[in-house]
Amino acid sequence: MFKNCFSVSRRNLASVATEQLLPKKYGGRYTVTLIPGDGVGKEVTDSVVSIFKAENVPVDWETVEVSGLENQEGVQKAVESLKRNKVGLKGIWHTPVDQTGHGSLNVAFRKQLDIFANVALFKSVPGVKTRHSGVDLVVIRENTEGEYSGLEHESVPGVVESLKIMTKVKSERIGRFAFDFALKNNRKSVTAVHKANIMKLGDGLFRNCINEVGSKEYPEIEVKNIIVDNASMQAAAKPQQFDVLVTPNLYGSILGNIGAAVIGGPGLVPGANFGREYAVFEPGSRHVGLDIEGQNVANPTAMILSSALLLRHLGLNAYADRISKATYDVIAEGKSTTKDIGGSASTTAFTEAVIGKLKAL
Structure with missing residues (x-):
């Protein structure tokens, strides 16, 4: 489904940047910036961390705890980490409607790093009735x-x-x-x-x-x-x-x-952002999930599939294939799905089911 997503973006980026701008591997491992974000961000990124650990994926995380409620200077922590690592996995930062003093950290972050292209993938998922x-x-x-x-x-x-x-x-x-x-x-x-x-x-x-x-x-x-x-x-x-x-910026958000x-909902949409030097992977539908924060009911599928895009970006296609297949298999089976797609499983239970499928693979 998403097999060629990064290869496309890499082809495009190669026209404006050189290969040495891609992430560097040290001792067979990559260091990736992890930005949990707000709302259910920590819960769904924790899901990815658990799956990567179970699969022995050669990725080390550099975690940056920044909230969208901070001032714009707070985004510098994430910017500096991305400049070091070139690639990141990110939850969504929340910007309240009535907040004064600064705009969206999400926008500021992308503009500072010139991460100009957002790709969101909307595909029917077997096992999800729509x-x-x-x-x-x-x-x-x-x-x-x-x-x-x-x-x-x-x-x-x-x-x-x-x-x-x-x-x-x-x-x-x-x-x-x-x-x-x-x-x-x-x-x-x-x-x-x-x-x-x-x-x-x-x-x-x-x-x-x-x-x-x-x-x-x-x-x-x-x-x-x-x-x-x-x-x-x-x-x-x-x-x-x-x-x-x-699309221009606003129309893409609406569509x-x-x-x-x-x-079937924002929990199913993977996404990625690309610039000349940096790539940041995050759910394609930017819902923070404040109403279900801390309840262990969020659907981590979008973040898991976004992390599979990240793995393709790093050339770790075999890991990406396995993780994507295991995730879709769990959804198609229907026994451990989250409430948003008709199940009753927790975020943790869904993650454990994916890990179980990986072991079976």
Whole structure:
């Protein structure tokens, strides 16, 4: 299912960076930054740590405890660790709606490291009953600009200006990433999601850049366009029609939540973020899970599958294959699944079931 995800991204990154920027191995082992994040982050990353230990995966963790409730200086701990290790596994940082003083640490983190491409994989999972079947959709979003540029101010009392920044350079960059992904994974089409009928300059630039990159540089891939509100309706009604969607920041977030609902919930969506030098793997649907924190009921599937993408990034494909298969086998069997997908097992019980399947393999 996710066998070629990193090989695609690596191919793309190789065009802007050299091989020595990939993680280095010492004594046959890799050091990986682990950022549990907020909410259920620690519970689901603990699941991955337990599975890696049981499988003797050659990964050593450098854990960085940073909360989204801290000020933006707190993100420096994670940034410095990623600069050392080049690769990380991350939970989601929580940014309260009413928080003042700084914006999202998630956004700040990606902008500081220029982790520009987010890849979220939405695929129907055998054993999970949903309204739709046969879904196999990828959402690739630009991570560093658009509505999340963080440029807001109150010009006069009661009047707020929030600036949306769109650039040709970054629109072309995310477009090439999306087409590289499609080409390597035998995908047939890339659809640019936009609102160029209203935001003719900003979204028009994004749409035009994607179209130009696709038509000139990737003639074997079909280029499509769709307005974001129609894309949202179509994703909910007939998600099977989509292959790869490439979006600005906000639209990718919205469509990612729709995609998660379509396949059975945020606990099933793996994801990854790529830049020139760094790769950070985290669930593709960014739900913190504050309402179930500490209850040992969170579904760790998304984090486990994200960690399998991490292993492919490191070239540890055999470990990735085994862990992915064991996880899907547990879900398909249905005896140790978590509440969100119709079971009653705890996070710990699900993890133990995966480890049990690995032993059987």
